[in-house]
Amino acid sequence: MSDTTPNPTTDERIKAEPLISRMMKRPELGAIAGVVLVAIFFLISADSAMFTTSGIINFLTPAAQLGILAIGAAMLMIGGEFDLSIGSMVAFAGLFFGICVMVWGLPLIVAIPLTFLFSAFVGAINGVIVIRSGLPSFIVTLAFLFILRGLSLVGLKWASGGSTQLRGVRDATENDWLAPIFSGDAFPGLFAWLAERGLVETFKNGTPKVTGIPVEILWFIVLALVATYILLRTPVGNWIFAAGGDSTAASNSGVPVRKVKVSLFMVTACCAALVAIITVIDAGSTDARRGFQKEFEAIIAAVIGGCLLTGGYGSAIGAFFGSIIFGMVVIGLTYTDFDQDWFQVFLGGMLLIAVLFNNAIRKRVTGER
């Protein structure tokens, strides 16, 4: 959809499209505009500390954790399906990961792939039921929202002997060579070096205020880039748009719609597993409330990012910016004098504006009148 290669022989009867109208057709435009607006709002109303390096990292961290889910959710939405169970999936994958590490005593190199495999399997169950039954994914995954949350509670009590928390993961993973890829800060050396030169803020004793970039932010950026590449530059991406746009038309044209959709459910579940692994290692414990209501937040971020609820349209970059808006608002309000509970009002308002905006954009793209 971004394919704008210049044409060797243009038709003289067709006027060149102005840049603005071409930009209006990009699904992520709304989210980018939203980021700018929200940033301006906080630049005016919030404490200036919000836009220092440490402030930015402060709001990017929750944005990244949500964003990893939102990118998965966005791809699934473009493919025409929903997954309401991703929040519960975070808790469930966290439980599985906790059991791998704590009960079975597996090293991360085994525990992490195993957690991904297990999550992909659960995602596949979701997908296969939706595809086989032809029921709306909304209702099937709503069932799994409760099933997985309940299983997480029961499983945690079993694994921890009665508690809904499983502690001690940090001690078990601290010295694992794989842990730095999934927890803590990246590039501490770079930040220390910058601090020495006085290029970043430091505490009195000379250590930088920001010791590195939290790894989830890097995962978030990498995932957004990979998802965008897949969507726009691979045949599979075309199949995802096609499957979501009209699954009958797509399968009549030879697109393996079922495989595409089931794989998307698996990818979404794996995104949940990634968030689970990162947060469990970081916090050193897993508990049953992890990921609570994240499914809604992820879907909201995807919608703010330009995804249509009906599928077939949207972008991963949009979900990326949608999540950043989310992080900015959640954390930004603490830098202002506003009551923090305004956050929910803001979120609902953003969602409503985004849906109205997307609807208008869709009509523009399809030339509907």
Next chain:
Amino acid sequence: MTDDSKFHHGDVKQNAAPIVQMKDIEKHFGNIIALAGVSFDICPGECHCLLGDNGAGKSTFIKTMSGVHQPTHGEILFEGKPLSFATPRDSMEAGIATVFQDLAMIPLMSVSRNFFMGREPTKGRGLTKRFDVAKANDITMTEMRKMGINLRGPDQAVGTLSGGERQTVAIARAVYFGAKVLILDEPTSALGVRQTSNVLATIDKVRSQGVGVVFISHNVRHALAVGDRFTVLNRGKTLGTAKRGEISPEELQDLMAGGQELAQLEGSLEGTV
């Protein structure tokens, strides 16, 4: 009516070997007999019209020809050899392309993405194997220009095209991917006058490239404007095939409706049907 047509009609050679021959096809769904002995064939470079009223079995017949349904009885010969298509994919690979009424197009996607949907050109290999967008765009623009449609750009959404243009994209796509037989399911039924004539012109272009066109319609005028042979389907049976010039629009109309009743009706409507 048949003489003033602006199209140069296909020169069907008397002994041209048919690409697809369907002999005495029957199709039953439980106790319903949808097709009760249909014979039909299509030669390269001709436009064979299949006419029939609603419920005559046209859809079942196309679906049998394109591999969606397997016939209960009867024989399908493809280039002289008996063949049975298990899936639509099989018939597509053999060279039978079907353009259904829904066109298998996605309005939100660009023309070029629709054109190559499910058959994307790629470059690179292994992990760098990717959708060759530039090539897809180039081919789309060229193919569409051949059909007489100038797109604003390959990234123009299909939703912004008119019904006739969409039909043309679907036809161009089928021909580009090597269709030997093109089945068009009521391509003109939802179109205005101008768009209809565009689509009929497209059919003519495709025919002149040696593709056999099966044109399904219930509109006798549209069929006569472009068809070389006409077969009428009524209540699941073929009522015979006529060559161009051998049959009048009135006769065709009568056959489609099963004769009698329409003749009376037509009388009362003073020949406006």
